[in-house]
Amino acid sequence: MRRARASIINRIAFHPTVAVPTHGMLRFCVNALRWCRHWRTVERAGKSDGMSILPLLGSGHPSEPIVDRILSHPGVQRVPSPKLTLFINRAFLSPDLCEGLVERIDAVRRPSTLSDPNGDASYRTSETGDLAGTDPLVAEVEARITGLTGLDPVFGEPIQGQRYAVGQEFKGHTDYFEPTGIDFDRYCGVAGNRTWTVMIYLNEPEAGGATRFKSIDKIVQPEVGKLLAWNNRRPDGTLNPATLHQGMKVRSGTKYVITKWFRERPWR
Numbered sequence: 001m002r003r004a005r006a007s008i009i010n011r012i013a014f015h016p017t018v019a020v021p022t023h024g025m026l027r028f029c030v031n032a033l034r035w036c037r038h039w040r041t042v043e044r045a046g047k048s049d050g051m052s053i054l055p056l057l058g059s060g061h062p063s064e065p066i067v068d069r070i071l072s073h074p075g076v077q078r079v080p081s082p083k084l085t086l087f088i089n090r091a092f093l094s095p096d097l098c099e100g101l102v103e104r105i106d107a108v109r110r111p112s113t114l115s116d117p118n119g120d121a122s123y124r125t126s127e128t129g130d131l132a133g134t135d136p137l138v139a140e141v142e143a144r145i146t147g148l149t150g151l152d153p154v155f156g157e158p159i160q161g162q163r164y165a166v167g168q169e170f171k172g173h174t175d176y177f178e179p180t181g182i183d184f185d186r187y188c189g190v191a192g193n194r195t196w197t198v199m200i201y202l203n204e205p206e207a208g209g210a211t212r213f214k215s216i217d218k219i220v221q222p223e224v225g226k227l228l229a230w231n232n233r234r235p236d237g238t239l240n241p242a243t244l245h246q247g248m249k250v251r252s253g254t255k256y257v258i259t260k261w262f263r264e265r266p267w268r
């Protein structure tokens, strides 16, 4: 009987169409259940990677513990720059996981949108889709990101997939929202602004599709499973304009990436 009740509660709490209640005991319980389930996945992913299970480190500021955690992973490279905290980890995800994610993106993609639109209809021409954290494959990727960064999933937006066909791009932008922008309250009123970005390439288009960080003169080429992680702030917590980046035009083939953004306050 108790098992059946727990199973019903679990189903309700993790169902993708069920929103987390906005307050009270129920909200606390649903969040606790989600957290426990996520942590079990982190543990499983961690064990299969041979990583030890480490504590969660919050929303991304202060950033030093996150930086130390990321650097403790074998194979992580820090891009040398005094302006920007940017890491690269090649082959972070296996080709199998990447393939599964591409399928998920294809199932949900729709035209990408832009906050604070600037009148340039060709600014962001890709397609976008949110991936359900209730999908075990997506949960595994979420858990791997937690394992790498220590960023607490409570502060994370759902993973977003992007697809770029030939000629599509995302021109220069920062991932944080401009505090003076017309959309600031709409996007940041509850969870605050973005702290860290984690982006993973799922495939390699035949030509084009690199990510360019103009302020530090760095171009990163897509590779299956390659991860980028950067702090959208300076170490003192102020927003960092040197994070300006663009998804360059795909010249041949198709490009797929996933992006996971973290916020100052819990995401809901």
Ligand SMILES: O=C(O)CCC(=O)C(=O)O
Pocket: 162, 170, 175, 209, 210, 211, 212, 245, 246, 247, 248, 257, 259
């Ligand atoms: O696709 C890329 O290379 C960059 C994607 C990006 O900048 C974004 O989604 O914010």
